[in-house]
Amino acid sequence: MATQLLMAKSPAEAAGSKTASAAFIAGGTEVNRLGSEVPAQAETLISLKKCSGLGQIEKVEKGIKIGSMCTFQQIVESEIVPDYLKEAALFMASRTKRNMATIGGNIAALRSDSYLLPTLFAVCARVEVLTPDGKQDDICVNSYKEASEAGKDMLITAVIVPDNVKVVSKRYSNTAQSHAVLTMSAAALEKGFTLAGAIKNCGIYRFKGFEEMVRENPDISEEEAIAFFKGADSLKISEDMFGSEAYKRYLLGVTAYDFCRKLAGKEV
Amino acid sequence: MDKQYKVVHCTINGKKVERIVDVRASLTDMLRNDFRLTSVKKGCEVGECGACTVIIDGEGFNSCIYLAVWAEGKEIWTLEGLIGPGGELSDIQQAFIDEGAIQCGFCTPGFIMTSWEIVNSGKEYTDDELRKALSGHLCRCTGYENIFRAVKKTMLRHLGKFEEAEKVNSQGITEYPEPMPFK
Known part of the structure; x- marks a missing residue:
């Protein structure tokens, strides 16, 4: 059962602290809810709330790059996020929950009733990840799912979606x-x-x-x-x-x- | 492994406070147990019912799934903070009473906190937007129409549209007089 909380200050610190007995906590809507299995299985929770550099939304060559700690509400209110992703974010009806839930957390949770993953799969979104040994990678969201299900530790730092589809x-x-x-x-x-x-x-x-x-x-x-x-x-x-x-x-x-x-x- | 504790400094209802909390404690637990702010209700504890809603740095959050340690440096408002120095109710609280928007009362504090955010936003929400903005709250007495009407009337009054507020009918729809027919 989780008894320790690490407030990571940077993505490198968060990724480097990830072990088999640790779990990331982003917005908290999945990990903190009653009945969640994550705190029951992990000994340490690594909070990403204070991590710097994970909250920006910017236009890049491949589309729109969204920091993994951007909330659903930030996505809905952004002027550059494509409408299709806003529609998916609005599937989460509660605004108070949208203020908390993050795009990175929703992907990492891999829930079978995920709000965003079907859309991200359909547009072949890319996910930027950081491994515990400090290696950065840019993989498609489908590969992230397969690697995550195979037990590979990765911290999602950003998601890149195409903006003209x-x-x-x-x-x-x-x-x-x-x-x-x-x-x-x-x-x-x-x-x-x-x-x-x-x-x-x-x-x-x-x-x-x-x-x-x-x-x-x-x-x-x-x-x-x-x-x-x-x-x-x-x-x-x-x-x-x-x-x-x-x-x-x-x-x-x-x-x-x-x-x-x-x-x-x-x-x- | 030993439990871990941290000191949290924050402002609650305008007052600077500090508390030592278990790192696993929710903000709901801290507000209820340490500060006796019992307007913050424990409902579903999964972030669905909205009964635990508090305002953090101007935005509504479900405090049941918000870790107390995340409140470090934040400004938090609960229903108790809306009451005036002489015990007078805020206009949104009074509107809930006037419109009969209270039945068992369990969901009411959460609804009022979100409503407070809405009416103080300075934005005029359409009926559809208003319903969506309130959709993070569940009222098992199903008093939604009265709640909607209370929020809509208060929002219009905040925008200086007093006459329009009086025209909001029992279904929450703003009634306008029939236009004069052309002769």
Whole structure:
């Protein structure tokens, strides 16, 4: 159980202090909530609140660079953050929570009902990370997820998102405050159509098989989209209080189809 | 491993204070247990209900998921700080009473703190924006319409729109007279 708190003053100090028995704490909406497993498993929490240099939003060559400690509300209020990311940040309905939750924390939490990850996956966002040995790297958000799930220690210092792409997103939940059964995003990138989703209690996915199908046939029908997700065995979807497996697969299919039409400028 | 404690210096309701706190303590715990500021309610403790909302450096935060040690150097306001020196209520508190925006009262302090931030922002929120700004609070008595009306009327009064405030009807909609038909 966590009994120690380290108030890191710099990203290097925070990353260098990360051990297997330590965990980062950013805005606190995930780690500090009642029932969170993080303080139960870690002995030391490394607070990033006082870390310098993690709170800027700036335009860079590859798009918009957002410091990992920027809050959702800063993203919403920024004049240079693209609208699609503001929409994803506004999926968090509570303004008081938006004042606390950070973009880096939301990525690192890798929640299956993540607010931002489907959008960041769809636009192939880049994540700047710092390892405990002081090595800086710039990896795509999907690679971050894989490395993090493999147990690699990394501190997210910034996120870079493209600023001139067309993105559509949707979040399904009973109320604005509820956990979402499904959050999905699709983007029209230079390399083509991309689709990602966060399915509650199942995980976060980039649906590459569906993307290939749409690239081959941009005019897919709704029936084809539903059939794709109904038969996608690689997706491990379970039945729970949020709905049956069939329901979740159906939602994936109809939403993916709507996104294809929206990105093509057709009526839904 | 031993527990770790830290000294926190901050300003609470205009008064400079310092306390030694367990580094794991939430701001809610510090305000309630050390300062007896019991308007700060412990509701869900996951940051969803908004009953623990306090204003930190001018912005609303869920104090239940905010570490007390993060309050170092901050200016914090709770509902107790809105009351005048003679015990008089602030206008937003009075509006909640006038509009019947209180039932069991548990969510009320949190709602009032966010409302206080809204009405002092100097901004005129649309009905939609106002609802969204209040959406971080849950009222299980479901008194949302009355709460919305209290906040909207106070916001309009703060902006000097006294006549418009009086036209806010029971559904929280501003009523305007029918325009004169052209003859």
